[in-house]
Amino acid sequence: MTAILDMPLREIARRLAEGSVTAADLREATYARIAARDGTLRSVVHLPDADRMTVPQDGPFAGIPFGVKDIIDVAQMPTRCGSFAHPAQERSDAQAVALLRQAGLVPLAKLATYEYALTGPAWDQPNPPARNPWNPEHITGGSSSGSAAAVAGGLFRFALGTDTGGSIRSPAAYCGIVGLKPTAAAVPDGGCFPLSQSLDVIGPLAACVEDAAIVMDLLSPASAATADIGRGIAGLSVGYARSWFASDPKCDPAVVVAMDDAAATLSRLGAKIVLIDLPEYQPLEDAGTVILQAEAWANHLGGLRDRYDRYGVDARRNLVTGAILTEADVLAARQIGRDFRQQIDGILGRMSAILTPTTLGPAPAFAEFTDGPVWTAMRTLPFNLSGHPALSVPCGFAANGLPLGMQLIGRYGDERMLCRIAHTFEQATDFSARPAIGAEPVSLEDQA
Numbered sequence: 001m002t003a004i005l006d007m008p009l010r011e012i013a014r015r016l017a018e019g020s021v022t023a024a025d026l027r028e029a030t031y032a033r034i035a036a037r038d039g040t041l042r043s044v045v046h047l048p049d050a051d052r053m054t055v056p057q058d059g060p061f062a063g064i065p066f067g068v069k070d071i072i073d074v075a076q077m078p079t080r081c082g083s084f085a086h087p088a089q090e091r092s093d094a095q096a097v098a099l100l101r102q103a104g105l106v107p108l109a110k111l112a113t114y115e116y117a118l119t120g121p122a123w124d125q126p127n128p129p130a131r132n133p134w135n136p137e138h139i140t141g142g143s144s145s146g147s148a149a150a151v152a153g154g155l156f157r158f159a160l161g162t163d164t165g166g167s168i169r170s171p172a173a174y175c176g177i178v179g180l181k182p183t184a185a186a187v188p189d190g191g192c193f194p195l196s197q198s199l200d201v202i203g204p205l206a207a208c209v210e211d212a213a214i215v216m217d218l219l220s221p222a223s224a225a226t227a228d229i230g231r232g233i234a235g236l237s238v239g240y241a242r243s244w245f246a247s248d249p250k251c252d253p254a255v256v257v258a259m260d261d262a263a264a265t266l267s268r269l270g271a272k273i274v275l276i277d278l279p280e281y282q283p284l285e286d287a288g289t290v291i292l293q294a295e296a297w298a299n300h301l302g303g304l305r306d307r308y309d310r311y312g313v314d315a316r317r318n319l320v321t322g323a324i325l326t327e328a329d330v331l332a333a334r335q336i337g338r339d340f341r342q343q344i345d346g347i348l349g350r351m352s353a354i355l356t357p358t359t360l361g362p363a364p365a366f367a368e369f370t371d372g373p374v375w376t377a378m379r380t381l382p383f384n385l386s387g388h389p390a391l392s393v394p395c396g397f398a399a400n401g402l403p404l405g406m407q408l409i410g411r412y413g414d415e416r417m418l419c420r421i422a423h424t425f426e427q428a429t430d431f432s433a434r435p436a437i438g439a440e441p442v443s444l445e446d447q448a
Contacts, residue, residue, distance in 0.1 A: 002029045002036075009157050009211045013061050023063020023106075030065045030108055033155055043130045043149035045070050046077050046110035059104025067150045067159035068097060069143075070110040071117055072202065073191040081193050082113040082125050085303055085310035094191025096160060096202045096219055103218050111159055112146025115315040117167060117195045118296070119373045120145065121366065124312045129366070132175055134402050138363040141171035141376075143195075147205045148175040158206035158215050162192060164199045165288060166358075166380025169392040172205050173405025174363035176394045176431070178422070179205045180212045181380075183413050184387030186220045196295040198334075199288065199384040209393060209426050213419040223413065228420040234270030236421065238263075238408075239351040241278045245360060248281075250377040252361035258396030258404045259357050262425065266355070269424055276347060276354070284340055284382040287333035291385070294330045297322025314373055341386040344409070348388075353421055354409040358392040362402035383409055391418040394431035403431065 004012060004021055015021040031050055038044050044067070068074050071081045074097055078088040097107050112130040114120030120142045121129030130145040132138040133153040140148045144161030148171030151159050161168045163181040172179025180203045187202045194200055202219070206212035213225035240263045246256050267273045300319050304311065311319070347354060360377035368374050383390045388409050395406035410418040426432050 002033050005029055005033060005154060005157065008208060009061065009064060009214050012064055012157070016061075016063060026063050026065060027106070027108070030155065034109070037153050037155060040136055041131055041133060041149045041153045041155070042128050043067070043111050043146035043153065043155065044109045045080070045082075045112050045127045045146065047108070048077065059102065062104030063106060064104070065106045065108035065156060066100065067109045067111040067147060067156045068107050069147050069159065069161045070113050071162060071193040072097060072160055074107045074110065077107075077110055079110070079193065080126060081117070082115045082127065083311065083315065084126055085307045086116070086193075091191065095188035097191070099188075099219055100215070105218075108156075109150075111150050114143035114145060115312045116193070116300070117143035117162060117164060119314045119318045121369055122312050122314045132363050132402070134176060134363075137367070138365050138402060139174065139369070141174040141359075141363060143167040144171050144205060148172055148177060148179075151175070151205050151207055152177050158204045158211050160202060161205050162195070163201050163203060163384065164195045165292060165384055166378045168203050168205055169358050169380050169390060169405070169407060170376070170378050172392045173358035173394075173403065176403030177205055177207060178209050178212045178394075178432070179203070179392040179405075180216055180415065180418070181383070181390045182216060182220060182223070182415060183389045186223060186389070186413065186415075194295075194299055196292040198291050198295060201384070208432055209419055209423040212391070213415070213423070216415050216419070220415075223415040225415040225419045227416050229423045231420055232270060233266065233421050233424045235272075236270070236352040237272045237274055237350065238266055238421070239276035239347055239354045240273050241276055241354055241356045243275075244278045244281060245357055245379060248360060248377070250360050252398055254362075254396065254398040255357050255360055255404055259355075259406060262395045262406050263355060265428060266421070266425060269428055271421070274351065276351070278354075279340060279343055281379070281382070283336060284385060287336035288381040288385040290325055290329050290333040291337070293322040294325045295322075297325070318373075337385040340382060341388070344386050344388055345411070348411045352410075352417055356407045356409070358405035358407040362398035362400060362404060379407060388412060389415050389418055391415075391422050393422040393426055395425075395429075396431060
């Protein structure tokens with residue numbers, strides 16, 4: 001019966017409607033798969049007893065389970081934010097969770113996150129880091145680490161995550177799934193513990209593009225994300241920002257090959273590929289980091305004052321960097337963001353979307369993090385700074401067999417176009433169709 005969990009949301013909904021599958025079947029299958037696989041994945045941090053879960057009767061997706069990143073509130077479940085410092089109080093549903101419940105979807109589990117969505121992986125948090133289903137000796141990326149592992153490992157068709165600088169898209173790329181960062185403020189964020197209010201966005205990590213689009217429609221009906229799925233991409237123009245990464249010494253050669261192949265595939269499918277230049281990357285990441293660190297420091301000042309010793313070492317080190325930033329620093333960073341938004345708007349006035357890689361390499365191994373956090377090269381934070389929607393979809397594999405992701409960036413509010421292009425690409429390739437390696441339990445030694 002667990003095979004039902006590998007079917008797209010629309011097919012599961014159809015079977016529910018015809019009565020060949022019940023909500024109870026889905027619940028039992030999910031609990032069984034979590035029991036079989038999560039000993040390896042370490043993605044689930046809270047799972048209520050099955051008899052506590054209400055089986056909904058109404059809604060087009062009544063009874064289909066999903067997971068929720070543990071900085072987003074779910075009724076009758078504690079929110080711990082991956083930290084000993086966070087009071088684990090039960091709260092009502094976050095607005096995003098409530099919207100999904102209205103369609104009959106069931107939040108079944110809380111999923112791992114880096115501490116307060118900050119820095120990771122780390123081993124001084126309440127739960128060990130989630131592991132990559134393709135190779136459990138590698139990270140999932142963060143901070144929506146458990147959400148990515150749970151979806152790639154087949155526990156859920158989708159999970160909610162948050163994205164402040166790439167925290168949906170990076171784990172999606174590292175785990176070979178789809179990650180959609182919506183337009184700024186498109187999804188209500190009430191009930192989500194903030195990292196950086198100017199940059200935070202809630203969105204789905206999903207097993208395929210259509211599943212992500214369905215969830216996006218429920219979270220933000222105005223997005224009409226599913227409306228153009230299946231239309232094809234003939235006649236669209238895609239700006240390929242190759243110069244933004246190809247000569248970067250941190251870029252894995254496999255990323256350049258995969259991205260060139262992806263651009264060629266889009267061209268073969270009917271899109272016009274136009275090489276474009278984007279502004280220098282590093283100043284954009286620096287500006288986004290200034291805003292993130294300043295706002296995170298303000299959000300945690302009270303917690304650090306009252307519960308400093310309960311924060312993890314890496315989280316403390318990360319947060320205190322915000323203390324040295326001035327209002328002038330933040331204002332200058334916000335101006336860089338406004339300028340970048342105008343530049344991207346100008347490009348998207350001529351193009352349907354922009355194409356870049358999501359990350360500049362595959363998921364690093366846990367062994368690289370023994371001395372603390374390691375900076376991993378991505379191309380994500382600038383689009384939190386500008387607020388444009390961005391979607392990561394699998395596009396190939398590195399030499400070590402781990403997945404790679406490409407990123408599509410669209411106009412404000414145009415998730416519809418991103419899902420159209422990404423779905424067309426997904427259907428023409430098999431990168432999303434390959435099952436994750438190591439999803440069944442293997443013997444692993446806990447890292448101390």
